[in-house]
Amino acid sequence: MNLLAIVDFSVVEIFAARSGWSGFFTLSTLVVTIAATIRLATPFVIASVGESVGQRSGVLNLGVDGVMLLGAFGAYYTTLETGSPWLGLAVGTGVGAVMGLVYAFITVTLHAQQGISGIGIYLFGLGMSDLLFRQLVGTPKPIGGFEGLFEFSVPETRFDVAYPDLYNHSILVYMAFLLVPAVTLLVNRTTFGMNVRAVGETPEAADSLGVSVTRTRYSTIIIANSLAGVAGAALALEKGIFIQNITNGMGFIAVALVYFGAWRPIGVMAGSLLFGLVNALVLQWKTLGIISGATAQLAEMAPAAVTIIALVVVTNRIGQPSALTQPFRRGAH
């Protein structure tokens, strides 16, 4: 169940130097916490911002976790074979896009019930990624991911130089957070985005005005699933390894984060950061010996519990896309 078991050795090393609460309230710990938060939030941001696009057009994809697993394996295997994380990222994205095409066919063309077919996609991804890993790789071999963008060897004289952890992330982290304004612009300021919103609210009206519901939903589903593939790739490249069920349910959390963030990328990002923060804090407190292994489990439960509360608040106050989970058939009215 431990998301963090195989990452962040660097963080662990820094914490190990001190222990107890006195070790927690220091500037360097704060910096490392923020850095770890950002890094751990990255896959959530990518997956859930992508999923928000799909949901704005009225399609719920519960299979995000399965697609992430396939994307993670695709990226891992490609990088392992070629040594190029860029190629790995591309394959992860491509795997996601293909799964998106499949999911769009199932839910848009065949009008399948979205919640359950998503579970089918999840099980497929869970089994398939594990199967491919065992057949093609067997034992876990580490891969090299992306380097941090800003490696420093300058003497620690100034704050920004002394704490490169704050911004010395891989390019994936930067791309993830750039997605937030990009998707916001796409949805709110472009013709395509307007179509997406129209199709998500009243597909009949959009259809009568000549917007193709089918084409719009195919596009958004492919975008959403490609980003799920990227999220999986980011996870595998960041950890530098693939293991069975590496996502450990992150994809499901990503879907919930879309509701949490009220279908706005900025809100979705806030939710992702919350999850990242809790994960980072739990990791630190465990390393510093502030909380025991058992209590850490309780702390890790917090984001899920908070999400349930947020769902109560959000679903009552903020409208979700009216046509969410509703298949569209022309002339069904």
Place this chain on the structure above:
Amino acid sequence: MTEIRQRLLRNAIGPMVPLTAVLLALIIGAFMVLAFGGDPIEGYRAMFSGAFGGWDELSETTLRATPLLLVGVGICIAFRSSVINIGGEGQIIAGALLCTTIVLVLPDLPRPVLLPLALLGGAVGGAFWGWMPGMLKAYAAVNEILSTIMLNIVAGYLMQFLLLGPMKDRQSEELGDIAQTERLSENAKLPTLLEGTQFNLGIVVAVLAAIVGFVLLWRTSLGFEMRAVGGNQIAAQYAGMRVKRNIVLALTFSGMMSGLAGAVLVLSSTAHRLSVESGPSGFTQLAGFNGIVAALFGALHPLWTIPASFLFGGLLVGAFALQRAVQVATPLVVALSGLVVVFVVSSESIVTRAREWAERVSQIAKGGSSSGNEPSTPLGATDPGSPRAPDSASEPESTQTPETSSETIVT
């Protein structure tokens, strides 16, 4: 006569759906085995004999099918009521935790008292874990898909917390952080049915639960109401049914069945203790999700879910024999089960078309009279534009295919 023939032809399509789905998935699986350099015929033969080839294999399959059946019956109840319960995993864990707590607190009770009490504890724990998302859906408009998923996560961590903390095995303390309870009282062991095999009382409990589920859904007015609410909330409300109460009940019953599955998993485990060494999904064997597959394969009918669970449990057990025979790893079956779900769920529009075709064929046979008496698809399955209840946040669009397909088996 033509009336009967027409009905037969129409009804024949229903049960065909799950069977075709499994067959298709197995064919795709055969190609995957081929792609990995194995012989699919040999692989499937090994799989079959590994699942059903002898008493040992059969009892292994039964052991695996028991939680699937229990969860599957719960899924039937929920999905028939148009409630998508993805929370099987969490409900299994909640049931297992309460069941284990009872056994740990009262280990010295005689078996005839302790065992029913422990099973009851499982049912209550699961029911509570299902009741919560039910209340949230009915009274706070929280989408049950999301709340059940979140409650799965909460349950997983709760179990790890309890097994590392208050419920931890004191004897194995020196061995480090092993997340497991002490060995449970022998009085709480599910008795074996046949000496020398692993057949135990669990499967009897599960089959009884399936019968209870069937009676509840189709032989009681409560079940009728639940299915009516699942079909069309607005109509049910007009008919004076208490929609919210029925939603809560559907999820509670559903959770109860999964909770029983959790109790059976604990009480029939070989180590006879609750252990979470391989993570929460290691304990549940993913039965919370696989139960959905079994239920869909059983056309969302509690009684059909019995053979469906056996077959699906057999696939999961036989996967190990397949792995030994042709060196294709066991997760193959997990991937195939995902395909089964996808095929069953996406067959609706295909089935609708096939039904129309069957209709036309029988009309021609009859002499081409007009089809004025075609009953509409039950429960508004083909009516995506049906008005949504104001309080349901993303209401799943009724129970679609399996609903349509198996209604015919029942009535």
